[in-house]
Amino acid sequence: MHSKSPLIPVGAVLLLAACMLSPVFAADVGRVRVEVRDNKGAPVPDAVASLHPLDRPATVTPPAEPAVIVQDKEEFRPYVTAVVTGTRIRFPNQDKVQHHVFSLSKAKTFDIPLYRGEPKEPVLFDQPGIVSLGCDIHDWMSAYVLVLSTPHFVKTAEDGIASLADLPAGRYRLEVWHPRLKAPDQREVALRAADTATKVVSVTLGFDRRISRNPESGGGAYK
Amino acid sequence: MIFRPRTFGAKLLLLVVAVVAAAQIATWLIVSRYNARAAEKLIDDELQQAAQTFTRIVNYRNSLLVAGASTAARASEIKRQFVRGRDDPLTFASALDSIRLSSRSDIVAALTLEADLIAATMPAMAAGDILKQLVGRAEADPSPNPSAAGFGILDGQLYSLVLAPVRAPDIIAWLLIGFRIDRDFTAELKAMTGIDLTFFDVQGRPLASTLPPATIGGIAASLHALGDDHASHRLELSGETALVALRRLSVGSGKNAILALQYSLDEKLAPARATEKTLLIVATASLVVAIFLSRAFARRLVQPIVELVGHTRRIAAGDYSIRNTAYRTDELGRLSEAFDQMSRGLSERDRIRDLLDKNVSPEVAAQLLRDGAALGGEERQVTILFVDLRGFTTMSERYAPRELLTLLNRYLDRMSRAIEENGGIVDKYIGDAIMALFGAPVDQPDAPGRAIAAALAMQRALADFNRELVAEGRPPLAIGVGINTARVVAGNIGSARRLNYSVIGDGVNVAARLQSLTRDPAYATNIIVSAQTVRASTPPFAVRDLGSVAVKGRAEPVAIYAIDG
Numbered sequence: 001m002h003s004k005s006p007l008i009p010v011g012a013v014l015l016l017a018a019c020m021l022s023p024v025f026a027a028d029v030g031r032v033r034v035e036v037r038d039n040k041g042a043p044v045p046d047a048v049a050s051l052h053p054l055d056r057p058a059t060v061t062p063p064a065e066p067a068v069i070v071q072d073k074e075e076f077r078p079y080v081t082a083v084v085t086g087t088r089i090r091f092p093n094q095d096k097v098q099h100h101v102f103s104l105s106k107a108k109t110f111d112i113p114l115y116r117g118e119p120k121e122p123v124l125f126d127q128p129g130i131v132s133l134g135c136d137i138h139d140w141m142s143a144y145v146l147v148l149s150t151p152h153f154v155k156t157a158e159d160g161i162a163s164l165a166d167l168p169a170g171r172y173r174l175e176v177w178h179p180r181l182k183a184p185d186q187r188e189v190a191l192r193a194a195d196t197a198t199k200v201v202s203v204t205l206g207f208d209r210r211i212s213r214n215p216e217s218g219g220g221a222y223k
Numbered sequence: 224m225i226f227r228p229r230t231f232g233a234k235l236l237l238l239v240v241a242v243v244a245a246a247q248i249a250t251w252l253i254v255s256r257y258n259a260r261a262a263e264k265l266i267d268d269e270l271q272q273a274a275q276t277f278t279r280i281v282n283y284r285n286s287l288l289v290a291g292a293s294t295a296a297r298a299s300e301i302k303r304q305f306v307r308g309r310d311d312p313l314t315f316a317s318a319l320d321s322i323r324l325s326s327r328s329d330i331v332a333a334l335t336l337e338a339d340l341i342a343a344t345m346p347a348m349a350a351g352d353i354l355k356q357l358v359g360r361a362e363a364d365p366s367p368n369p370s371a372a373g374f375g376i377l378d379g380q381l382y383s384l385v386l387a388p389v390r391a392p393d394i395i396a397w398l399l400i401g402f403r404i405d406r407d408f409t410a411e412l413k414a415m416t417g418i419d420l421t422f423f424d425v426q427g428r429p430l431a432s433t434l435p436p437a438t439i440g441g442i443a444a445s446l447h448a449l450g451d452d453h454a455s456h457r458l459e460l461s462g463e464t465a466l467v468a469l470r471r472l473s474v475g476s477g478k479n480a481i482l483a484l485q486y487s488l489d490e491k492l493a494p495a496r497a498t499e500k501t502l503l504i505v506a507t508a509s510l511v512v513a514i515f516l517s518r519a520f521a522r523r524l525v526q527p528i529v530e531l532v533g534h535t536r537r538i539a540a541g542d543y544s545i546r547n548t549a550y551r552t553d554e555l556g557r558l559s560e561a562f563d564q565m566s567r568g569l570s571e572r573d574r575i576r577d578l579l580d581k582n583v584s585p586e587v588a589a590q591l592l593r594d595g596a597a598l599g600g601e602e603r604q605v606t607i608l609f610v611d612l613r614g615f616t617t618m619s620e621r622y623a624p625r626e627l628l629t630l631l632n633r634y635l636d637r638m639s640r641a642i643e644e645n646g647g648i649v650d651k652y653i654g655d656a657i658m659a660l661f662g663a664p665v666d667q668p669d670a671p672g673r674a675i676a677a678a679l680a681m682q683r684a685l686a687d688f689n690r691e692l693v694a695e696g697r698p699p700l701a702i703g704v705g706i707n708t709a710r711v712v713a714g715n716i717g718s719a720r721r722l723n724y725s726v727i728g729d730g731v732n733v734a735a736r737l738q739s740l741t742r743d744p745a746y747a748t749n750i751i752v753s754a755q756t757v758r759a760s761t762p763p764f765a766v767r768d769l770g771s772v773a774v775k776g777r778a779e780p781v782a783i784y785a786i787d788g
Contacts, residue, residue, distance in 0.1 A: 102391075103391075132391065132393040133392075141392065207366075209388075212367055
């Protein structure tokens with residue numbers, strides 16, 4: 001189940017506050033708390049904040065267990081899934097109707113023709129990038145998989161806050177991505193031991209283009 | 224020169240014609256101008272409505288095309304073509320052509336999110352920057368299903384174009400769908416709106432029209448002169464006046480195709496013109512009727528006036544017998560009535576005057592009419608004459624009353640004439656006697672002489688009358704005359720209702736007494752006059768002194784004379 005995302009007006013501006021707090025457990029380990037809000041101060045969920053180390057190569061270890069994006073009540077859940085490169089994802093269908101999960105994205109193009117229940121194999125996401133998922137027979141079904149080549153990432157919750165912990169000191173590229181951002185917001189962040197810094201990033205969001213499942217019931221009825 | 228009508232009829236006719244004509248002309252002008260203005264307003268509204276209809280039709284067709292094409296494009300394999308289409312443009316183009324056929328559009332093209340053409344059903348598609356404009360506008364559309372519509376000149380033809388997103392489920396490309404604005408489309412639009420329309424390309428060349436070429440040429444020639452989009456313009460087209468409204472259709476690169484909507488003012492005004500023609504006929508007819516009515520009315524009015532004029536002339540000539548016939552109920556009737564009353568009044572007065580003349584002497588009548596009848600009096604020198612018929616009592620016994628009166632009147636008539644011929648007036652008849660006055664009411668210096676002359680004339684007249692009587696076998700008559708001259712009171716004597724001009728005084732009694740003296744055979748005369756009378760006259764007659772006589776009621780005796788002719 002992907003979380004509810006507030007409707008943001010045309011040209012909405014997100015204020016991104018990156019607050020660097022003092023390390024808690026070790027002198028060379030820090031935490032970063034990212035708070036994503038729109039220009040009206042409302043929290044923005046389903047944004048992904050990721051830190052890409054610049055001083056060292058980022059090493060990722062795909063989890064042994066595949067991630068899961070279910071189809072439930074003819075919707076994908078969750079709406080946004082962030083994974084590291086090499087992660088496998090299962091697409092169990094919990095509905096009575098069949099679904100045809102597909103992606104035409106460059107990072108991963110695939111098709112799971114109409115099926116019920118569990119496909120035989122999970123799908124391997126081996127390229128970093130944005131993968132837009134759809135169902136070939138239900139136009140309104142939409143989900144995103146953000147494939148990252150860094151282990152440091154967190155998706156913002158309903159309160160728009162993403163907290164990153166166990167970060168070695170050093171320089172990072174902070175990326176904030178959201179389905180309605182044309183391109184991820186990028187900036188360099190230097191994280192020193194026992195150091196605290198705050199950065200504010202302004203990002204312009206595009207229009208909400210998700211297809212309305214119940215256009216008759218008026219706007220805002222996206223599930 | 225100003226025409227001044229002479230007769231009432233002509234004046235009335237002129238007035239009626241002027242009023243009726245002015246009213247009809249004003250009505251006609253007002254109706255005509257109103258019709259023209261109403262027609263223009265109506266056409267203007269219709270042109271604006273037709274322009275709106277055009278926009279609605281285009282929007283409606285666009286939405287149908289978008290729905291059809293989008294449905295076709297969401298098919299799994301077609302959708303993949305939008306990603307991989309560049310690899311095999313020929314196949315993709317044929318797939319798009321399939322969409323074109325199923326959506327019944329005239330052109331289908333695939334555009335990248337950056338507005339680059341991937342493939343199209345039309346090989347040569349020089350659309351200028353219209354594609355970039357459409358994509359830009361679609362991106363700016365906040366709707367979940369963004370779209371943009373516009374017009375484009377493709378391959379020399381005008382197309383209505385609309386952009387729809389291709390989803391997977393993100394928007395991965397744009398689908399361009401369009402229909403050609405051609406002869407069929409214009410014909411259909413005309414059938415819906417009743418308005419003629421012509422589409423021109425950016426150079427002002429006609430692309431499609433419902434009008435004949437000559438009219439199109441007329442509009443094309445005026446395109447550059449017609450500015451503002453939302454006003455109708457008057458144009459002379461092929462000998463007709465038409466209203467033309469323009470709509471500029473942006474086709475990109477800052478250029479416009481033009482939609483010209485046209486409706487003939489003459490055509491719209493045709494029913495109004497027919498009504499105006501009827502109105503003109505009615506106006507003419509009412510003018511003719513008004514002329515006839517006014518002439519008839521004038522004749523009815525003038526005829527009694529002319530009659531009255533005639534009557535007036537006859538009354539002026541002394542004929543009071545004329546009476547107006549059949550009084551009208553209006554003012555003229557009252558005038559006729561009053562006229563008749565006047566006529567009767569005049570006639571009555573004349574009759575009275577006539578009676579007056581018969582009953583009093585003309586001199587008294589004249590004085591009465593001049594001075595009015597009033598009680599009053601003056602002292603003046605007057606000669607009074609009394610003449611009496613001798614033996615009248617014997618006569619009255621001898622004759623029947625009618626015969627007696629006839630005889631008396633014959634006698635009185637002759638005597639009166641003799642008096643009047645000598646300038647006297649008959650004051651009154653007292654039975655068979657006459658009292659006459661000389662020198663009253665009009666002064667006569669020789670009044671005594673006249674009185675004597677009158678007495679002699681009476682004698683002669685009696686002689687003649689006697690000859691007649693003898694001839695009739697009747698006995699002759701004899702008279703006695705007494706004349707006195709004295710100062711007496713003269714004036715109108717009587718009551719307010721009935722007045723007689725007369726004289727009173729001692730002198731009157733003397734005259735009567737002298738008359739009665741003639742009966743005395745001792746005097747041997749028929750005429751006895753007083754000394755005052757004789758003295759005041761120059762006698763061409765024989766005077767004989769009769770001495771003095773005592774008169775009853777008078778202290779001094781009166782010297783009397785006989786006139787012997």
